[in-house]
Amino acid sequence: MARTTRRTRTLMTLAALTSAGIALSGCSSAGSDDGGDGQTLKLWHYEGADSAMGKAWAEAIKIFEEETGATVEFEEKSFEQIQKTASQVLDTDAAPDLMEFNKGNATAGFLASTGLISDITDAVEEYGWDDMLAPSLQTTAKYTEDGVMGGDAWYGVPNYGEFVGVYYNKDAFAEAGLEIPTTYDEFVAVLDAFVAKGITPLAEAGAEYPLGQLWYQLALLEGDRAFVDDYQLYENPVDWDGPIITSATETLAEYVDKGYIASDVSSVKAEDAGVSFINGTAPIFVSGSWWFGRFVAEATAFDWTMTAFPGADLSLGSSGNLWVVPENAANKELAYEFIDITMRPEIQAIIGNNGGLPVAADPADITDEKSSELIATFNGILERDGLSFYPDWPAPGFYDVIVQELQGLVTGVQDAAETTKGLGEAYDEGTADFR
């Protein structure tokens, strides 16, 4: 009993101290942010310091401080942290002046529709950023009042792009006497050939995004721009029983049956799939350009290359994450000046020379040969208006649904028809608000 009393007292003391701490921290943050003195730019981003973007932003911060005399108060955040808590934080005085945020209807679009991030159309026109960005890159930066991308008002500015293609281990191909495929039929023939040699050709991950991206890429093989507009921009209802999606789900099930991907893929994470390509276990990896820099640094034991998905006019991809300016930002002008610096050729070149895909770089500045090859592939996709965004964008929480449904498919818990039905129901429910 005495112990209980003492514990209760300790807990109460702790609670009191905690609430006092919260109160104090609340006071201090309000005190420092309310000023909007034009001398401090509070900046949040979640790029790793060694990534192409991390290096570019570090240089941009240096230039910004030299040129404006203002100080950058940088806070390193994680992607998850910003994703999960942004809507709460941005509604308070603790909001930063400039923040990196994920693009898409369920993310930047959601914040735009709630008024938590600013309509920066005037700044975009004033600084001329719209002239620097290809139309398909603009789609994810502009939103309607309801937060649907492709609208008229600018809510963010992207500095880089990304797309999903296929990484090939050239040494493994040479050893198996195979050529890098240029059509979908050749791609399937290569998969068959590896399986015949007892090699599981595709590195895959069912617990995270790679499997869902492969599923959507298979749908894009059959679909056209109108399908993408219906799926992503809600122009017309998506036919979940139609040939495009049915074919994608059935083909994915076939990939498992035929041994193109391992049957125990459902608990594998993206990192593990990437590592199995890096260590040479799997000769093919369908994934994004965000792996490129990592592979340059780590997949050094063999020669490799990356192309767009063979035979597809449409590729998953979009602009990179966006710089967004919270409505509660105290120093919006400084935020615009920082964005402008990140669009300069010298900063864009840092992105390009470190495995990233710059959106406004001078090709002459890209000195790295492998990076030039990647940028050329990306530019090819942009030229044929081939960016088709990502499968989980249309509805909040659809990412988890895709992961769960495709896990059900690859583990054999449900067949292709049940999987498509589950996906379709969740999609329709999640997008009902936007239609």
Added chain:
Amino acid sequence: MSLSTRARRTAPPEQPAIPQSGRGSGAYWLYLLPGFVLLVVIVLIPLVWNVYLTFQKWRGVRAPEFIGLENWQKLFTDDDFWVSFTNSVWMIVAMVVLPTVLGLLIAALLFDVIGRRFGGRVASFLRATYYLPQILPVVVAGIVIGWIVRPDRDGALNQMLGWVGLPAVDWLGQMPSALIVLMVVMVWVQIGYPVVIFMAALQRVDPELYEAAELDGANWMQRFTAITMSIIRPEIFVVTLTCTIAALKVFGPVYVITRGGPAGATLVPAYYAYQEFFTKRNIGYGATIATVLTIVVVIVSVVFIHVQNAMEQKERAGL
């Protein structure tokens, strides 16, 4: 006369005034006030707000929209919700039933056998090793477990299976192995708690009782059931109640190890509510799941306390 004189002499010169009813009770209320304020701010207001949200459609910002009983209706036809509650039953098996039974046996063995033969220090050391998983952050434990049970031959467990010629198992990628792994982890995490509580409780047992029983020819199992079990019954109740509540609310291990997968097979109510709250932004529906969870926890607690009181009263009555 002499008695009263002695009494006067031994009595302290100034007795502290015992607060009289009416006048003193106000002071007690003052002491209770901080706790009451915290209760209102941290528990009652969020609870009322949570219940209010169950009748709303809300994405977390802007005003909620009243939708009546829609969230509640959806709940009853939602397969995922029922799967999550079925999994709670398995979590109760893993976090309450098995740890309590095993904890009882281990505590009795440590106290009665190891403690006697090898001394208290050895018993204390072993008790600490059982308790170790309790102090390990669940995220760290989860990541390590994740490495151990990785698919193919990448995981330590599958490598060991390979040494004895057994095929690799996709532990977290299929059912029922994903749920079994989660349950084994929870048994491992939980077992130290009952061991420590029961060993502390065993200190209350008079050694003479054991000796007397031993002289009467009672074997270890008879002593365990007749003496140990009956004396530490209050602790068994406490452990069962707190662990049941923990099992119903379990979140961390599911988040770190399986994320509710594969295909939602290891979903539990707390993780499901989290998904609805933070990833789907169906705040109203998430609040409905959380409210049901709260109701279940309250019912379980009330039933437990009621049963415990009834048994104690029976015991006091000498039945």
